[in-house]
Amino acid sequence: MIIIQRYGCQRRLRRRSRLLLTGAVSGGNSMSSTVGDNVGRLRRLRGLTQEQLAEAAGLAVETIQKLEQNKPGSPRMSTLRAIASALAVPTSALVGPAVAGLAAGPGSDDDKIALGLLRRALTPARGLSGMTVGHVSVSPPTVDGLQRSIAEIDRIYHGDDYASALARLPVLIGAARSLVDASSGDQRTTSAGQLAQAYQIAGTTLIQLRSFDLAHHALNLALDVADESGNELVAASVVTTMCWMLLRQGRFDEAEQLAVATADAVEPRFSRADPTRLAVWGWLMLRGSAAAIRDGRADDAGEMLDAASAAAARIGEQLPADVALRMPVTMGAFCAVTVEMKRVEMSVVAGDPVTALALAERVPPGSGRATSDNRNRHQLDRAWANAERGDLVEATRILSGLRAKSPTWLRHQRYAGDIVTTILTRRRRPVSQELAALADLLGAGS
Numbered sequence: 001m002i003i004i005q006r007y008g009c010q011r012r013l014r015r016r017s018r019l020l021l022t023g024a025v026s027g028g029n030s031m032s033s034t035v036g037d038n039v040g041r042l043r044r045l046r047g048l049t050q051e052q053l054a055e056a057a058g059l060a061v062e063t064i065q066k067l068e069q070n071k072p073g074s075p076r077m078s079t080l081r082a083i084a085s086a087l088a089v090p091t092s093a094l095v096g097p098a099v100a101g102l103a104a105g106p107g108s109d110d111d112k113i114a115l116g117l118l119r120r121a122l123t124p125a126r127g128l129s130g131m132t133v134g135h136v137s138v139s140p141p142t143v144d145g146l147q148r149s150i151a152e153i154d155r156i157y158h159g160d161d162y163a164s165a166l167a168r169l170p171v172l173i174g175a176a177r178s179l180v181d182a183s184s185g186d187q188r189t190t191s192a193g194q195l196a197q198a199y200q201i202a203g204t205t206l207i208q209l210r211s212f213d214l215a216h217h218a219l220n221l222a223l224d225v226a227d228e229s230g231n232e233l234v235a236a237s238v239v240t241t242m243c244w245m246l247l248r249q250g251r252f253d254e255a256e257q258l259a260v261a262t263a264d265a266v267e268p269r270f271s272r273a274d275p276t277r278l279a280v281w282g283w284l285m286l287r288g289s290a291a292a293i294r295d296g297r298a299d300d301a302g303e304m305l306d307a308a309s310a311a312a313a314r315i316g317e318q319l320p321a322d323v324a325l326r327m328p329v330t331m332g333a334f335c336a337v338t339v340e341m342k343r344v345e346m347s348v349v350a351g352d353p354v355t356a357l358a359l360a361e362r363v364p365p366g367s368g369r370a371t372s373d374n375r376n377r378h379q380l381d382r383a384w385a386n387a388e389r390g391d392l393v394e395a396t397r398i399l400s401g402l403r404a405k406s407p408t409w410l411r412h413q414r415y416a417g418d419i420v421t422t423i424l425t426r427r428r429r430p431v432s433q434e435l436a437a438l439a440d441l442l443g444a445g446s
Contacts, residue, residue: 045167056086114166237328256291282311337368
């Protein structure tokens, strides 16, 4: 009887597997769960056309088209393996319920699936003696090729395309790991520093999406690998991201202590003017200042901002291209404009809209090398100050500009929702169309 029951169970499992491959079983999930749907979704997340995926998998484009259109017929397992390899995911990730279960929580389906794939890359299943399963084999890139990939994903992140950044990060991490494993000597230390930067971008993206626990894990991995590389500036760059995460979590005292201690360890000699060291140190001063002002110590915050300003002035407006390429992720964005934007932010945190607006007038024209995140945050600060001063029309105009330019970034900002709620509360006129659109995007006033 037991044998019969076991056989019947195996038969049902085999039948279910066939149904999953043909898309006949949904797994009870509202997300697309057919193999074809998931191939199409993962292909788009990777930024590939059907032709490019077919070429990478060594298949006819008609095969990809037929699969994505969910036409009758079960794909061969060899076909699925080839597609999975080209997409740098496990073959099991093409099966609907497996992909649907990768992530949960708010956000689009693409965000959820991409976040799940990144979670797999950062937290592989482990067994005895450090054994891991689930890693996808990736051919080692060149050091220069890997650096270009790091810069490209950093660009995608700062273009607010978080789903694409999340989707590409597992491939980047896998490639960086394979290069470290295949290298020795100086190349191994260099590639270890690059792997640390890959983990850092992952942590940065996860912080933006408020996945703080997974971000913390990614940044700890980055620090471990940075130690192996022996590059203290790469490690210190990772610390700046760690401090940002602590700030987002309200852990101000820890953020300041970490920033100051790390800044002391890498303090530059201004007479030698090493741009990379100056930039890393300057960012740490900005993080320390942000923590101090939030902890109610304006004098300490001001001193650290002044120190950062001196570092930015020493670097100058023009950063040689070869220096920018050697810098850790986002360090090249440190500049005088960034510092002055943070000075405005300091007044906002202190609750002084008058000073904030006056300082905003002094922000140098143009954006310098400031990242889109910092430029957008500066616009939120201007919107807040205008709202506090009673100019609700100007505050709404600034926010509408952000909605038109950076809607994805704006949607993830609770600060923006607070400003819109303030405007809605204080308005004396009916809600305008643009204010209603902002409230809808941010879920404000509901």
